Amino acid sequence: MSRAWLIGAGPGDIELMTLKATRALARADVVLVDDLVNPEVLQFARADALVVYVGKRGGHPSTPQAGIVAQMLEHLQAGRSVARLKGGDPFVFGRGGEEQQALHAAGIEVDIINGITAGIAAPAAIGIPVTHRDHAQGVVFVTGHGAGSGEPDWAALVATRMTLVIYMGMQRLNDIVEALLAAGMRADTPCAAIESATRPEQRHVLGHLNGFADDVSRAGLGSPAIVVIGGVASLALAATAAAAANADRAP
Numbered sequence: 001m002s003r004a005w006l007i008g009a010g011p012g013d014i015e016l017m018t019l020k021a022t023r024a025l026a027r028a029d030v031v032l033v034d035d036l037v038n039p040e041v042l043q044f045a046r047a048d049a050l051v052v053y054v055g056k057r058g059g060h061p062s063t064p065q066a067g068i069v070a071q072m073l074e075h076l077q078a079g080r081s082v083a084r085l086k087g088g089d090p091f092v093f094g095r096g097g098e099e100q101q102a103l104h105a106a107g108i109e110v111d112i113i114n115g116i117t118a119g120i121a122a123p124a125a126i127g128i129p130v131t132h133r134d135h136a137q138g139v140v141f142v143t144g145h146g147a148g149s150g151e152p153d154w155a156a157l158v159a160t161r162m163t164l165v166i167y168m169g170m171q172r173l174n175d176i177v178e179a180l181l182a183a184g185m186r187a188d189t190p191c192a193a194i195e196s197a198t199r200p201e202q203r204h205v206l207g208h209l210n211g212f213a214d215d216v217s218r219a220g221l222g223s224p225a226i227v228v229i230g231g232v233a234s235l236a237l238a239a240t241a242a243a244a245a246n247a248d249r250a251p
C-alpha cells in the first residue's frame with residue numbers, strides 16, 4: 001500500500017531532523033521538497049527515489065499549492081509512496097494543514113511527522129530561551145507576512161507581554177517595529193534577528209526595538225530569518241559572549 005507523509009525536516013542542521021522523519025524518508029518512492037529544506041537531508045532518501053523540488057527559491061518558480069497536491073495525488077494513486085518534505089515543522093506556517101485537508105478530501109490518509117520549528121531553533125541557536133520565566137509567561141508565533149489572513153493585531157500582541165517570535169517578518173520589519181512602538185511597546189525592548197539558523201552561514205543581529213529595522217538592514221540580514229522581540233532576547237548577549245569565549249579556548 002502506498003503511503004503519504006508530511007515530514008518536517010527541521011530548521012537546517014540535518015542532525016536536528018527526527019529519527020522518525022529519516023525513517024519515513026527512507027521508505028518513500030517520491031520526495032517532494034519545499035523551500036528551506038536543507039538538500040543534505042536527501043541523503044536519507046532512497047537512491048532510486050524520485051526527488052522533485054517544488055520551492056520558489058534558487059531561481060525556480062514556485063509550484064502553486066494546487067499543483068503540489070495534484071502531483072502528490074497522482075503518485076499516490078499510481079501506488080507510489082510520497083514523502084512531502086517541509087522546512088521546520090510541517091504544521092507551523094508551512095501550509096501543511098492545507099495539504100492534509102486536500103489529501104483527506106481525496107480520501108487519503110497522511111502521517112504527520114513533526115520537525116523542530118525555526119521559531120524555537122533559531123532563538124536557541126543564539127542562546128535565547130523563548131519562555132524564560134524571568135521574562136515572559138509565554139511565546140506567540142506570528143507571521144509578519146501580512147498576507148492571507150491579514151495583518152496581525154500588533155497592539156493586542158503587545159498587551160500579552162509575551163515573547164513575540166515572528167516568521168516571514170524581514171520584508172516588513174520596519175512596519176512591524178513601527179506598529180509595536182505605536183502600540184506602546186517600550187523602545188528599549190530587546191530584539192534579535194537570526195538568519196539561516198543552524199546552518200553554517202547563520203548570522204544574527206541583536207538590538208532594541210527602536211532602530212532595530214535599521215540595524216537589521218545595515219547588517220544586510222535577509223530571509224530566511226526569525227525575529228524575536230521581548231526580554232528573553234537580552235539573554236542572547238551573554239550566551240553569544242560565552243560561545244565566543246569557548247571558541248577562543250578551542251584548540
Ligand code: SAH
Nearest residue numbers: 088089094117118167168196197224225226
Ligand atoms: N514550517 C517552517 C516555517 C515556514 S515559513 C518552520 O516550522 O520553521 C518560512 C519562515 O520560517 C521564514 O521566512 C523564516 O521566518 C523561518 N525560517 C525557516 N527556516 C529558518 C532558518 N533556518 N533560520 C531562520 N528562519 C527560518
